[in-house]
Amino acid sequence: MTREVILSVQDLDVKFRLRGKVLHAIRGISLDIYKGESLAIVGESGSGKSVFTKTFMGLLDNNGFIPAGHIMYDGKDLAKITAEKEWQKIRGGEIAMIMQDPMTSLNPLKTVGEQIAEAIRLHQPEVKGKEAIREKVISYLNDVGIPDPERRYKQYAHEFSGGMRQRVVIAIALACNPKILICDEPTTALDVTIQAQIINLLKKLKEKYSLTIVFITHDLGVVANIADRVAVMYCGDIIEVGMSEEVFYDPKHPYTWALLSSLPQLGERGEDLFTIKGTPPSLYKEIKGDAFAPRNPRALKIDYMLQPPYFEVTPTHKAKTWLLDPRAPKVEPPAAIRNLKDIEGVYGK
Amino acid sequence: MIKYLAKRIGRSLITLVIIISVVFLLMRMMPIEGYFPNFDKMTDAQIQAGLEAQGLLDPVPVQLGRFFVNLFHGDLGVSHGYRNNVPVTEILADKVPISIQMGCLSIIVSLILGIPLGTMMARYKGKWVDKMGTLFIVFIQAVPAAVYYLMFQLYGTLLLDIPLLFDAANWKSWILPVFSMALGNIAYYAMWLRRYMVDESNKDYVRLARAKGASGNTIMFRHIFRNAFVPMVQYLPSSFLNTVIGSIYIESLYSVPGMGGLLVQVIKDNDNNMVQAIVLLYATVGVIGLLLGDIMMTVLDPRISFGTKEGGR
Numbered sequence: 080m081t082r083e084v085i086l087s088v089q090d091l092d093v094k095f096r097l098r099g100k101v102l103h104a105i106r107g108i109s110l111d112i113y114k115g116e117s118l119a120i121v122g123e124s125g126s127g128k129s130v131f132t133k134t135f136m137g138l139l140d141n142n143g144f145i146p147a148g149h150i151m152y153d154g155k156d157l158a159k160i161t162a163e164k165e166w167q168k169i170r171g172g173e174i175a176m177i178m179q180d181p182m183t184s185l186n187p188l189k190t191v192g193e194q195i196a197e198a199i200r201l202h203q204p205e206v207k208g209k210e211a212i213r214e215k216v217i218s219y220l221n222d223v224g225i226p227d228p229e230r231r232y233k234q235y236a237h238e239f240s241g242g243m244r245q246r247v248v249i250a251i252a253l254a255c256n257p258k259i260l261i262c263d264e265p266t267t268a269l270d271v272t273i274q275a276q277i278i279n280l281l282k283k284l285k286e287k288y289s290l291t292i293v294f295i296t297h298d299l300g301v302v303a304n305i306a307d308r309v310a311v312m313y314c315g316d317i318i319e320v321g322m323s324e325e326v327f328y329d330p331k332h333p334y335t336w337a338l339l340s341s342l343p344q345l346g347e348r349g350e351d352l353f354t355i356k357g358t359p360p361s362l363y364k365e366i367k368g369d370a371f372a373p374r375n376p377r378a379l380k381i382d383y384m385l386q387p388p389y390f391e392v393t394p395t396h397k398a399k400t401w402l403l404d405p406r407a408p409k410v411e412p413p414a415a416i417r418n419l420k421d422i423e424g425v426y427g428k
Numbered sequence: 429m430i431k432y433l434a435k436r437i438g439r440s441l442i443t444l445v446i447i448i449s450v451v452f453l454l455m456r457m458m459p460i461e462g463y464f465p466n467f468d469k470m471t472d473a474q475i476q477a478g479l480e481a482q483g484l485l486d487p488v489p490v491q492l493g494r495f496f497v498n499l500f501h502g503d504l505g506v507s508h509g510y511r512n513n514v515p516v517t518e519i520l521a522d523k524v525p526i527s528i529q530m531g532c533l534s535i536i537v538s539l540i541l542g543i544p545l546g547t548m549m550a551r552y553k554g555k556w557v558d559k560m561g562t563l564f565i566v567f568i569q570a571v572p573a574a575v576y577y578l579m580f581q582l583y584g585t586l587l588l589d590i591p592l593l594f595d596a597a598n599w600k601s602w603i604l605p606v607f608s609m610a611l612g613n614i615a616y617y618a619m620w621l622r623r624y625m626v627d628e629s630n631k632d633y634v635r636l637a638r639a640k641g642a643s644g645n646t647i648m649f650r651h652i653f654r655n656a657f658v659p660m661v662q663y664l665p666s667s668f669l670n671t672v673i674g675s676i677y678i679e680s681l682y683s684v685p686g687m688g689g690l691l692v693q694v695i696k697d698n699d700n701n702m703v704q705a706i707v708l709l710y711a712t713v714g715v716i717g718l719l720l721g722d723i724m725m726t727v728l729d730p731r732i733s734f735g736t737k738e739g740g741r
Binding site for chain 1: 631632633635636637638639640641642643644650651654655658728729730731
């Protein structure tokens with residue numbers, strides 16, 4: 080399988096200055112994103128999923144900075160861009176973003192038409208004239224499945240339901256004409272029935288506009304539904320990455336095991352659901368060894384001492400765990416997740 | 429929209445009637461000395477005759493009714509005590525225009541200076557513009573107005589080379605009182621606008637606008653400003669009212685023949701007709717101000733609809 084890399088992250092570090100202390104949010108991530116794929120980044124809250132993708136767009140908060148690493152895109156190193164002007168071309172035009180809460184991500188005082196038109200004016204200068212822009216906006220509204228776009232064009236955000244607003248947000252992202260679309264938990268704030276609609280819409284639009292989609296989520300059901308590839312993040316690092324089937328059916332990292340074991344579908348009636356004990360380590364301190372070791376009941380001695388490198392399982396699947404070292408003892412994944420294939424509603428069913 | 433306006437205006441009129449009636453009734457509970465300039469020397473018969481002549485012996489509802497009837501004819505009665513037997517309307521006609529003019533000018537000045545100041549402070553938050561602005565706001569709010577009003581008058585008149593006192597015919601002598609009145613509002617508008625703009629700039633739609641690739645200035649002026657200005661609108665009417673009636677100190681400082689302090693004066697003089705007229709005036713200005721504020725809000729913010737609920741979620 081030969082695939083073209085559209086964005087390549089190498090040894091990326093992100094730190095934040097907070098009240099005189101330094102928080103190490105992203106700890107040396109390397110990841111290639113391939114053209115036309117949909118990649119899901121999963122992990123618990125605070126694992127750095129959003130921060131990681133924000134670096135692609137220069138949207139870190141003011142106290143955040145990138146002390147080391149590269150983000151190669153189109154021959155440029157995005158990690159080195161400081162000029163706001165240069166970022167403005169990349170934001171939207173190359174990489175666009177859909178945010179979590181559609182209720183608040185639209186300007187309440189501008190019609191949705193104006194807001195989409197603004198994106199067109201910024202990134203599609205070839206569309207000239209009021210009428211041409213209007214037509215373009217209406218075609219985007221059509222594409223995202225908003226009925227009666229001629230009328231909706233003139234309406235304000237408060238006249239739309241949550242799902243419809245998220246469609247408008249998607250239309251704004253499309254109107255920027257991006258190559259990569261980052262979806263930062265786009266369905267978290269929506270009803271379950273609407274979630275499925277939005278996911279299907281994104282799938283459809285990905286084909287139509289040949290987008291590369293990076294999906295941030297902690298909903299593994301969503302991952303199974305949309306992603307070709309999954310990257311599991313823990314404590315600011317990607318600890319396992321592989322094709323969806325590989326990560327779901329043959330997970331290698333104990334954290335991935337724990338994450339999958341927490342799927343509510345695996346719960347037995349009358350019993351507590353599986354939870355991962357403990358809390359992630361503080362990112363203010365330097366983490367030694369495997370960040371998950373203190374919460375991992377099967378941790379090896381070396382996990383506390385030395386950070387594991389990536390071990391390749393297949394050419395597309397690798398994980399950072401000492402368990403994959405040939406010298407490691409044989410540790411079986413928990414029984415509950417060994418037969419994920421057969422469990423309804425988890426993957427592809 | 430017209431229906432909504434009619435409803436609002438109707439309600440405003442009812443509010444005015446209630447205010448006037450309450451004030452009218454309260455004034456009737458004051459001692460009767462105030463109706464006569466030389467009460468001490470009058471006999472009981474003279475007092476009775478005087479009260480009768482002024483219609484004060486009629487039942488109170490009748491008096492109130494008569495007041496409203498006269499009001500429709502533009503007759504607010506004559507002054508007793510403040511300036512004897514001069515029609516109230518005549519006294520006010522002398523004083524009101526100059527105060528209103530001065531109030532309007534100072535509001536305009538404070539908007540022209542306060543809004544850009546607040547915007548710049550929010551745009552360059554934490555930079556030197558913001559720091560200087562904050563210093564100015566803290567100074568205006570913390571130092572008693574009397575201190576800087578006096579300094580303003582002293583050095584201002586020297587600088588402009590004009591006399592200390594106000595002279596309506598000389599445009600230069602308007603500058604200092606108008607600016608003195610505006611200072612407080614400038615600080616007030618700048619402070620609130622900055623605060624609202626900073627609030628807005630942390631909202632998700634601003635993040636989306638940034639993620640869209642819009643420039644800092646576009647975001648500031650096309651997205652944030654209007655959103656931040658909506659809550660500001662509600663302050664405008666009341667600050668206008670306060671400027672018109674609250675300039676007692678400045679008017680006396682520069683000897684401006686306006687109505688600052690007039691209300692206090694006529695209440696002391698027990699001049700019922702004057703009190704009623706002035707309260708009526710203030711209440712009208714206040715009610716109109718609130719009405720205008722509401723109308724401006726509805727124009728600026730599509731989420732506020734005129735009365736009836738339609739669409740929405």
